[in-house]
Amino acid sequence: MPEFDINKLREEFPLFVNEKNGSVLDFAYLDNAATSQRPKCVIDAEMEFYEKHNANPLRGSYPLSVEATDVYENARKSVKSFINANSSSEIIFTRNTSESINLVAYSYGLENVKEGDEVLVSIMEHHSNLLPWQMVTKKSGATLKFIECEQDGSLDMEKVKNLISDRTKIVAVTQVSNVLGAVNPVKEIAKLAHEKGAVIVVDGAQSTPHMKIDVKDLDVDFFALSGHKMFGPMGIGVLYGKEAILDKMQPFLRGGEMIDSVSRYDAVYAELPHKFEAGTVNAAGAAGLDAAIKYMQRIGYEYMQERELMLTKRALEGLKKIPHITVYGSDLAERHTGILTFKVDDVHPHDVSEVLIADKIAVRAGHHCAQPLLQYLGVNSTTRASLMFYNTEEEIDKFLESMATVRERMGYGK
Numbered sequence: 001m002p003e004f005d006i007n008k009l010r011e012e013f014p015l016f017v018n019e020k021n022g023s024v025l026d027f028a029y030l031d032n033a034a035t036s037q038r039p040k041c042v043i044d045a046e047m048e049f050y051e052k053h054n055a056n057p058l059r060g061s062y063p064l065s066v067e068a069t070d071v072y073e074n075a076r077k078s079v080k081s082f083i084n085a086n087s088s089s090e091i092i093f094t095r096n097t098s099e100s101i102n103l104v105a106y107s108y109g110l111e112n113v114k115e116g117d118e119v120l121v122s123i124m125e126h127h128s129n130l131l132p133w134q135m136v137t138k139k140s141g142a143t144l145k146f147i148e149c150e151q152d153g154s155l156d157m158e159k160v161k162n163l164i165s166d167r168t169k170i171v172a173v174t175q176v177s178n179v180l181g182a183v184n185p186v187k188e189i190a191k192l193a194h195e196k197g198a199v200i201v202v203d204g205a206q207s208t209p210h211m212k213i214d215v216k217d218l219d220v221d222f223f224a225l226s227g228h229k230m231f232g233p234m235g236i237g238v239l240y241g242k243e244a245i246l247d248k249m250q251p252f253l254r255g256g257e258m259i260d261s262v263s264r265y266d267a268v269y270a271e272l273p274h275k276f277e278a279g280t281v282n283a284a285g286a287a288g289l290d291a292a293i294k295y296m297q298r299i300g301y302e303y304m305q306e307r308e309l310m311l312t313k314r315a316l317e318g319l320k321k322i323p324h325i326t327v328y329g330s331d332l333a334e335r336h337t338g339i340l341t342f343k344v345d346d347v348h349p350h351d352v353s354e355v356l357i358a359d360k361i362a363v364r365a366g367h368h369c370a371q372p373l374l375q376y377l378g379v380n381s382t383t384r385a386s387l388m389f390y391n392t393e394e395e396i397d398k399f400l401e402s403m404a405t406v407r408e409r410m411g412y413g414k
């Protein structure tokens, strides 16, 4: 495993470097589950597209447009290898995970889910992997069913097995919960879904920054990810889909560059993946995502995971020592994927985050776009710290020191 100097690695992130004096910023960014920070190579790649290759990709045959197309299509190849898809045709660029899942809901869900059918989701879904299925089941007259999780955030596979029946058409689950950090056994769920003839849609927004994804090994039908959560740009996401399924689906959006030919009243759609990419694409974003993938490959999951676990352990063990704090989900740092969601007795989660903000620590408070999970946990809102490998022990200690003062500063004593 390569060894890196973490301070040197942090210097690759412009936001961690104070522009004025070149020293590292005195600011702990612990909201990585909302969006990661981006290394300079990603920002440069995006800028380089506009500075050196800018033309509308996939259209002109003049050299600049061909270059733009190459940048865009090379990014697609990069994503294909990154998640081990069979072919680049299975990689559709979208804006983000939300759009990817909506694509599946509109183009696959509405066509294939009928009255009497069932769609199964887990209770820990982000709204992005819930609302589209609410829409599909409401429009089709199908039933939306929920897999509830255990106290530690895990799924009881016996319960999952019992919930998947011949009526199940779609199983939509997140690989990693953005609230509990729990990792769901998507490979096993995919097997159960396939045994009953259902397809599985996996929300990979929170998993891709932290673990190797192999869609072939997982045998999932659809997999969605967001560039901005994995060191890439905002506004670029991916939908992976098995070619045989994507081929049969109708387009989600219609317009420029997604056609083969058009007559007055009809159109023949383009082949995959362009059938699903209407209008001018985000080529600069794709270039940035390509750079993010190369960045992750340079650092390696092994190094990132080791650091994340060390930091998560430090934070979790530290929180456990402070009275009146409850951390949701597993007792084990290994099961948190760097995400720690917690409450402080008597103190509103937004007040907790205000104390942390006053101490220059950025966390998120609220329902984290997973309201049904919070209702299931019996809370309205929580505070969440989410870590990335580039966080430091000093930042965790600063966070813990601040957390130890929350109740006192809010007038509840120690």
Ligand code: 7TS
Residues within 6 Å of the ligand: 033, 034, 035, 096, 097, 098, 099, 126, 128, 129, 174, 176, 177, 178, 203, 205, 206, 226, 364, 368, 369
């Ligand atoms: N799925 C999961 C599991 C997520 O955590 C998020 C974003 C999304 C889907 C949506 O991703 P988007 O790129 O389409 O916006 N989660 C969060 C969060 O936890 N805090 O801010 C955004």
